[in-house]
Amino acid sequence: MDRRTFLKLSSLGGATAALSACDKSGKLRGQMIRFIPEERLVPGVAIWKTSLCRQCCSGCGLEVRVMEGEAVVTRHGQRGLMQMGLAKKLEGNPEHPVNRGKLCARGHAGLQVTYNPDRIRFPLRRTGPRGSGQYRQVGWDEAVTELSTRLGSISSQGKAGSVAFLTRALRDQRGVLVQRFLAAYGAPPAVRFEFFDDAVLRRANYLSFGRYQLPTFDLARANYVISFGADFLSTWNSVVAQNRGYGAMRQGRPGLRGKFVQVEARMSPTGANADEWVYAKPGSEGLLAVSLAQVMLSERLRPAEAAREAGARIEGWTQGLSDYSPEKVQDQTGVAAARIRRLARELAAHRPAVAIVAGVPLAQTNGLANALAVNALNALLDAVENPGGIFFTPRPPLAYLPSVEESSSAKSLAERILNNPVPIEALLVYEANPVFASPATWHVRETLEKIPFIASFGSFIDETSILADLILPDHSHLESWVDHVPESGSTTAVASVAAPAMLPLHHTRAMPDVLLDVAHRLGPKLDPVESALPWKSYQEMLQSAFEPLRNHAGSVKAQKADDFWSQVQQNGGWWSEQSDPPPKAPATAERSATVVKVAQPELDGDARDYPFNFLPYASQQFGDGSHANLPWMQEMPDVISTAMWSTWVEINPRTAERLSIRQGDLVEVRSQHGTLQAPALLAPGIAPDVVAMPVGQGHEQYGRYASGRGANPIKILCARVEPETGALAWAATRVNIRRVGTRGKLVLFGGALRESPRNYRYR
Amino acid sequence: MQAIYGLYRDPDSAQQAMDLLQQAERGLGFNDNQILVLTGEPYEDHAFGMQNKKTIMPWMSAGGGLVGGLLGFWFISFTQRAYPLMTGGMQIVTKWPDGILTYELTMLGAILTTVVTLLIAARLPDWRRHVFDPAIGEGKILIGVTDPPEGSQDELRRRLRSAGAVEVKEFIA
Amino acid sequence: MAPAKEQNQKAFRLKRRNWGMAVDEDRCTGCEACVVACHAENNIATVGEEQAARGRAMHWIRIERYYEGTFPDIKVKYQPVLCQQCDNAPCEAVCPTYASYHNAEGLNAQIYNRCIGTRYCANACPYEDRYFNFVNPAWDEPLNLQLNPDVSVRSVGIMEKCTFCIQRIRAAEINAEKEKRQLKDGEFNPACVQSCPTEALVFGDLDDPESRVSRLAKSNRAAKLLPDLGTKPKVTYLRRGSWYDEQNT
Amino acid sequence: MNKTPEQINEELLLPLNSTSWRYYLAVAALGMLVLVGFYAWGYQLDHGIGASGLDRPVFWGVYITDFVFWIGISHAGTLISAILRVSNAEWRRPVTRCAEAITVFSLLIAATFPVIHLGRPWLFFWLIPYPSERGIWPQFRSPLLWDFFALNTYLIGSFSFLLLPSFPDFALVRDRSEGWRRRLYGILSLGWRGTPKQWHRLEMAMRIMAVAIIPVAVSVHTIVSWDFAMALVPGWHSTIFGPYFVAGAIFSGIAALIIVMACVRKLLHLEEYLEPIHFDHLGKLLLAMSLIWFYFVFAESLTTWYGNQPSEMTVFWLTRSGSFSPLFWMMVICNAIIPVPILSIKRLRSKIGWTVLASIPIVIGMWLERFLIVVPSLEQNRLPYAYGTYTPSWVEIGITVASFAAMPLLYLLFVKAVPIISIWELKLGQHEKPAEVAAPVPAEEIVQGATASGR
CATH class of the missing domain: 2.40.40.20 (Barwin-like endoglucanases)
Structure with missing residues (x-):
């Protein structure tokens, strides 16, 4: 026992221990330099700033409670103390159409992204072997120079096509920026990767309804909700918006309480709320949906024509789906025929009724068929673009919009990187972690390890960014300009935007600004890159993107461009007054030709060895x-x-x-x-x-x-x-x-x- | 201080010595208060061990208990009113729980009063030098006269010895 | 000048409130937004895996999950449980130091400074909604910057619990007094109520017959948690409705 | 037994005057264990109460078990000795001080546990009602305050009860020693001389104290039981708890007393003072208490079982057939199944070894009983979602072991300082019998007789 521990022991514990700790950190603080505050706040008085949540893709509006505090920050590569406005609490923005002042658990925890002790505090250059986690601190100038030099030399070798950008679906101007950058540089479009990416449902919605989009549910006005495997109250799609609707569906209308039926094989947090929980074999949900439709058709509860285009995607629809009678599917689905009949009658009798599908039914070899079956059921129930049914959020008339094309997530990621026409020379990674979120059989890590140069914009060292040669840490969402175009969750068009809620804590830079910087540095050599990105900063880009909204009827009415811009920021965005649906994509030959047969899924592994x-x-x-x-x-x-x-x-x-x-x-x-x-x-x-x-x-x-x-x-x-x-x-x-x-x-x-x-x- | 005393092996002879001394009181010019008895254990069944039986100790204890209880109840209800906070939907001065504390303080009062009364009544502590003989620890009984009047010493010795004293001693402070 | 000021102060008096909450189990979807909102608002410590494994995790509001039936005929009931702010609170009377007492607004207040950590209150609480700092809470820097300056950080050996976000109540009261007006229903909410996406939680003045919470407390579905104990909780639970009741089947 | 006062003096003062190496060894060994306990406590002070195994919802555990257990053991002494005094049982004489010392020591040990148990032990004095700058008083509605007062009264009472009859013995030691010891015991004896008045007042005081201490002792353990019974916890909220705890306390107290007496008898060679008859008498008491204890357990179980309230039954089955059942049935075996047959058979009861054999499991069983009262009810309180489990940590075990070592340690130190048998009371017992038998002889005759014999 050394003297220190002895002293600690002999003292009455807490008091002395606390004092010594205080002394230690106090000394540390005393040695630190003090930065001049960049903003003045009244201590103890909270101010509220609008922001946007980036914890998932829903794009909920935030109100950030900012209060004065003393933080250890990094400025110009030096750590010191500063009195600054600090985000203390996140709340939902009451005006925002997606979440109306509400916020989910993960949204609240967004605060801990900013204050996470493991955040990367400055740009890093790899020193040890890949994956060793050995880095040295570099300046931003050095880091950006390295990246632009790399890209410049690759491009001058005529191998621009060998640069890949890996990210998740960016539904904001960052998406536009990346898209434009890559196009002008000559690289293939960004590879989008998310583990739970809903590509199947978007494809199904495109085939059934002509919308390449996740649906918005008008639960608040629904009388009957049947969900096939969708965990829509906990993790899937626009959770806060769906929870709001669900609450209203249950107890928001005097004397009317909607029924909720959940079909799944493992009770999810959402399924736990169901009035009736129906077990169905995983992957057989499509059969059940079609069988429900069959009952409605055969009992003439609903007219077959109601399904229109969506019905046409299902084989046998026009023949009355006779292969899918409850008696025929009961063994395949595990749901008794009588129950299927009752559910079908209830659905038809208690309209507006809506069916939801997501999760396990779509993550099957027959996923698309399952989705199309549920879409057809929705159409038969007349639930598409009708009160109490499903809607598709219109797109706001921004100057630029991120592409809504098929997020190329599908296919084995490694395969796509490997099968690139030219071998990948440089990979840029942003907000994606495929090494973690891909099956071992994809060999993503091994593939990435072969790439000569990887740069990551990540805020944390994760399984993917640890392979990077250069890390250019991004701001947190509270520290940066944020914008978003929600794909779902609102029946009116929404374009959210917000200014930084607080100054950055660390020596980080926002990815879009870094990309613009790189573009400008490449500029002299690669003119198209610079001209495709004419903005000095991301803020400027946002302002110009939002400018056209001034002329549309929306939540912000201002004559002058500057007034408009500042009001949009204050409100946390702009939302349309009308709720008319966007024009559908025209029916293509491909669309009308697709007819699927709803059947059982194929599973991997023998049922005896892998039961x-x-x-x-x-x-x-x-x-x-x-x-x-x-x-x-x-x-x-x-x-x-x-x-x-x-x-x-x-x-x-x-x-x-x-x-x-x-x-x-x-x-x-x-x-x-x-x-x-x-x-x-x-x-x-x-x-x-x-x-x-x-x-x-x-x-x-x-x-x-x-x-x-x-x-x-x-x-x-x-x-x-x-x-x-x-x-x-x-x-x-x-x-x-x-x-x-x-x-x-x-x-x-x-x-x-x-x-x-x-x-x-x-x- | 001076004393003449005899040491007796058994209570009967001690009692005899006592009686002899009492008979001689008037003649030799001393009184009951000057007769000294010291024993190593109580002899309450014998007359010599029954001096000063009158005591108000039980009454003192009872009174102490009463005072303790009253003070206790007053103190507790005072503190409850002095900083009145509601808890558990109870009144400010809660009679049932206060009864428990009043009881405990009653008993404490009685116990402390008993102890104090004992000390006062038994004249303890008293570390001054007094007539004493360690022999009483061996079961001997000491009977004697303190400050015997001049000239009575011999008679006292005789009487003490005649009662069967093992030893007759003189104590001079 | 001075008497006028005095008069002014006398003229305005904030009505006495009786704060209560209604929890609609029919709306609650178990999303746990309230749980994290509460952590963020009230500086509740994250105890870490080891301490959590030893049963020291602190969640002032928790969502109890109860299964009914067996597979496949199975149901789940969610029941958010927070301090019930009982009028006859079993926790208050047992505290030797008045750390737990009933304040004038009927709130079951916990004064951290007075707490010496007998943990008697937590035993007495039938709702088990008192949480104890078994170890000194720590925030890895810079997570300490997230701490709410309006709420004191508790140290080791102190009992803590839901306060109905008393810091928000006080702030609203001060504001209203300053503006010489009565508090409006729904003017402010505790953190859990504010973030609840389904509006399963409703907060307000039970003495105001027009407030949402007092109207909900009169609902047919209204019930109290462990009512037979006679603790007079101020949280009303609205039991789950049944679709079948309304369909008369 | 018939010994001269000199023999008694010599034999009973022997431990004060001579010390063997074995004594030092025992003190060192026990002292080490106590030090381990202090180390554990220091560790807990440094790490917070989290160093224990306590958790939510089991906020009380081994510390409170120890507290209740030691309070129970404390009923060995003062209460038993007071009852025997009041009932004037002659055989009490060699037993009383032995018993009263147990009370004082176990109370001292017990009183440390509520402090150890606190989350912020450095603020324990906030339980004391004193006018503080905080302007706030303790809350007298809290059973913990009742505890504080009851413990206080009991400690003062039993300490006085132990101390008062020690003055004559201190005087005896004073008269038989030299130097600093003589001065020390002179001070301790308060200058006791042994006048009839002193003896009378002392005996009077002891009679009053004996009467007063019995209700205090009863109230102390009743109030300890109310720590539990006042809370709305299934298995705690019961009217039977007061008498149940008091009976259990006397039960465990007698068992502890028997063990201590057997040890003292053996180690201090007091075979001729503590005779099998004493153990036989105590054994009878112990048998009675065992049966009473069993009656209480049965009565409590039956009412719970018959009432069949879900929350009560949860705890009921948790102890009877759930995770606590091994401890529960071990408790029944220790407290009834082993001791009752042994103590019922006269031949076994009158053998000291057998009585001790019956007592040891009782002490263990009564500790288990306290544990089974404290913990299971908390593990499965009202809301099933909040159920939890509890396993004591090394800190709690260390401190508990230390408390078990502290008792013999304090006892060892005590027997070095104070005659473990009240010498004057023993002597009193010796001479009273002949005095009773002897016919009263008129004083006059004696004087004459003496004169006649011419001694």
């Missing part, structure tokens, strides 16, 4: 895993499992009993493509032949809160795809499970499963 269908699902805490580095999210109990800081495999208690697996036992999950280990969670709401696992944990490299925690279910998935879109069929893997013999780390917040435990002994 369980393995369903990964978006986690309520981490989405696709990108929020796993936020301590609030790690400690928020998952509402169904009540787990914190954990990963788990959901197993039906009866199955578990058969395999002598107890709660918390470490279980090995084996597919044909790999194995993983995770503790078992006995979940009463999962089918006996299904095991499920949340996506999000299992990061090898993602800061102190996420690294080395749990297992990543994506890694053991098969590479099967939905054939038409090429989207990964992430629910098509079969697995086997067995008890390892040791206990796993499963941290649960909740105790008993039942309100009145029948078995008093059960914990």
Whole structure:
């Protein structure tokens, strides 16, 4: 025992310990330089700034509570203290049409992105071997010079086509900027990658309704909601908007309470709310939807013509779907014929009724057919573009709009990078982590490792950015200019925009500004790049993009351009007054030719060796895993499992009993493509032949809160795809499970499963 | 201080010595208060061990208890009113719980009064030098006269010895 | 001058309020927005995996999940549980130092400075909605910058719990007094209520017959949590409706 | 037993005058354990109460168990000794001080636990009502305050109860020692001389104290039980708790007393003072208490079971057949199944070894009983979602072990300083019997007789 510990021991604990800690940090602070405040705030008085949430693609409006505080910041490469406005709390923007003042859990935790202790504080240049995590700090000038020199030399060698830009779907001017940059440079369009990317549903909506878009649900006016596997109240699509509608559907209308039916094989947080929870075999939801339509048609509850184009996509629709009578599909779906009939009658009788599909049904080899089947059901129920049904958010008349073409996510990512006409010389990565979020069979890491130069704009060292040679850290969303065009969640056109809510903490720069800087540096050599991006800054680009809105009837009415611009910022964006739908895409030959047969999915692996269908699902805490580095999210109990800081495999208690697996036992999950280990969670709401696992944990490299925690279910998935879109069929893997013999780390917040435990002994 | 005393092995002879001394009181010119008895254990069944039986100690204890209880109740209800905060939907001065504390303080008052009364009544602590003989620790009983009048010493010695004293001693401070 | 000022102050008096909440289980979807909003507003410490595994996680509001039935005929009930701000609070009377007491607005207040950590209140609370700082809370820099300056940070050995965001109540009251007006229903909300996307949580003055919360408290669906204990909770639960009731089937 | 006062003096003062190396070894060993306990406490002060295994919802655990347990043990002494005094049981004489010392020490040990248990122990004095700059008083509606007052009264009462009859013995030691010891015991004896008045007042005071201390002792453990019974916790909120705890306390107290007496007898060679008859008498009491304890457990179980309230039954089954059932049934075995047969058979009860054999499991069983009262009810309180579990940490175990070591340690130190058997009371017992038998003889006759014999 050294003297210090002895002193600590002999003292009455806390007081002395606290004092010494204070002294230590106090000294540290005393040695720091103090920057002159760049803004003046009254201490203790909060001001509210509008901003936008970037935790998912919904694009909710934010109000940020900013208060004066003292922060350790980096300025000109030097750390020092500054009195500055600090974001203290995020709230929903009450005016914003998507979220109307509300905010979800992950949105709140956006604050911890800005203040995350693991954020990259300055540009980094790799010094050690790839993946070693050894970097040295470089200045912005050096970093941007390196990137532009690289790109310049590649271009001068005539290999501009060998530069790839990897990102997620950017539904804002950043998307436009990247698109223009790449086009002018001569590189192929950006490769978009998201694990839960909904490409199948967009494709289906295009085929059925002519809209390449996710739908918006008018739940508030619906009397009957049937959802096929969609976790729309927790993780999927515009969650806050859907929750708002759901609340109104349930208790917002005097004397009228809508019914909600959920069809799935593993009870999701959304399914837990259902008045009627219907178990159907994963992948057979399309059959069930078509069978519901068959009952309506055969009992003349709905006219066949109502389905119009959407019905035409389904084989046998005009013949009355006689192959899909409830009796014929009951064995395939696992839903009793009588129940199908009753549900069909209820749906037809309680219109406006709406059907929702997402998640597992679409992540199958027959995903597109399932989606088209549900679309046809919606059309038959007359739910398209009608109150209480589905809508498609119109696009605002901005000067430039990000492309809405098929997000090229589909197909194996590595395949696309490898199959690029010319070998990739340089890869730019922004807001995408494919090394984490792709099956092991795709060999993404190995592919990326072969690329000579990788630059990342990431704010964190994750599995992908650790491979980068150069890291150019982005601002957080609270520190940068933000804008967004919501794809769904509103029935009127919305274009959100907001100025930075606070000054940057670290020596970071916004990606769009870096890209503009690179463009200008390339300019002299590569004129098209500079002329395609004529703006000095992203702010300027935004202003010019929003300028045309001044002439449209919308939430902001201002004559002068400057007034308009400042008001739009103050309001957090512009939203249209009308709610008329956008023009449909014209029916193409390809569209009208597509007719699918709704059938059973094909699963990977033999049913005898791999008896369980393995369903990964978006986690309520981490989405696709990108929020796993936020301590609030790690400690928020998952509402169904009540787990914190954990990963788990959901197993039906009866199955578990058969395999002598107890709660918390470490279980090995084996597919044909790999194995993983995770503790078992006995979940009463999962089918006996299904095991499920949340996506999000299992990061090898993602800061102190996420690294080395749990297992990543994506890694053991098969590479099967939905054939038409090429989207990964992430629910098509079969697995086997067995008890390892040791206990796993499963941290649960909740105790008993039942309100009145029948078995008093059960914990 | 001076004393003449005898040490007795058994209570009967001690009692005899006592009686002899009392008989001689008037003749030798001393009074009851000057007769000294010291023992190593109480002899309450014998007359010599029954001096000064009158005491108000039980009454003192009871009174102490009463005072403790009243003070306790006053103090507790005073503090409750002095900083009146609502808790659990109860009144400010809660009678039932205060009863418990009043009871405890009653008992405390009684106990402390008993102890104090004992100390005062038994004249303790008193570390001054007094007539004493460690022999009482061996079961001997000391009977004697303090400050015997001049000239009575011999008679006292005789009487003490005649009662069967093991030893007759003189104590001079 | 001075008497006039005095008179002015006398002339205006904020009506006494009786804060309460209604929780609509029919609307609650278990999205947990309230849980994180509460963490952000009230500087609740994140205890980390090890402490969480030892049962020391703190969530002033939690969403209880109860299964009913067995697969495939299974249902789940979500029940957000926060401090019920009981009028006859079992936690208050047991505190030896008045750290837990009933304030004039009927709130079950917790005075952190007075708490010495007997943890008696937490045992007495039948709703188990008191959380204890078993270890000294720490925020990895710069996460400390997220702390709300209006809410004190608790140290080790202190019991904490839902306050109905008393800092927001006070701020609103001060504002209203300054502007010499009564508080409006829904003028401000605790963090959980403000962010609840389905509006399952409603906050307001139970003594105001026109407030949303007092009207909801009179609903047919209204119930209290563990009503037989006689704790007089100020949180009303609106039980889940049944679609079948309304369909008469 | 018939010994001269000199023999008694010599044999009972022997431990004060001579010390063997074994004594030092024992003190060192126990002292080490106590130091380990202090280290554990220091560790807890440094790390916060989180160093224990306590959690939500089990906010109370081993510390409170220890507290209740040691308070229970404290009923060995003062209460038993007071009852025996009041009922004037002659066989009490060698037993009383032994018992009263247990009370004082176990109370001291018990009183540390609420402080150890606090989240901010450095503020424990906020429980004391004193006019502070904070302007606030403690809340007297809290059972913890009742505890504080009751403990205080009991500690003062039982300390006085132990101290008052020690003055004559201190005087005896004073008269039989030299140097600093003589001065020390002179001070401690307060100048006791042994006048009839002193003896009378002392005996009077002891009679009053004996009467006063019985209700105090009863109230103390009743109030400790109310710490639980006042809370709306299933398994705690019960009217039976007061008498149940008091009975349990006396039960465990007697068991502890038997063990301590057996040790003292063996180690201090007091075989001729603490005779099998004493153990036999205490054994009878212990048997009665065991049966009473079993009656209470049965009565409590039956009413709970018959009432069949869900929250109560959850705790009921948790202990009877759930995760706590091994401890529960071990408790029943320790508290009833082992001791009752042993103590029922006269032949076994009158053997000291057997009585001790019956007592040791009772002490263990009663600790388990306290644990089973505190923990299961908290693990499964009202809302099933908030159910939790609890496992004590090394800190709690260390401090508990230290408390078990502190008791013999304090006892060892005590027997070095104070005669463990009240010498004057023992002597009193020796001479009273003949005095009772002897017919009263008129004083006059004696004087004459003495004169006649001419001694």
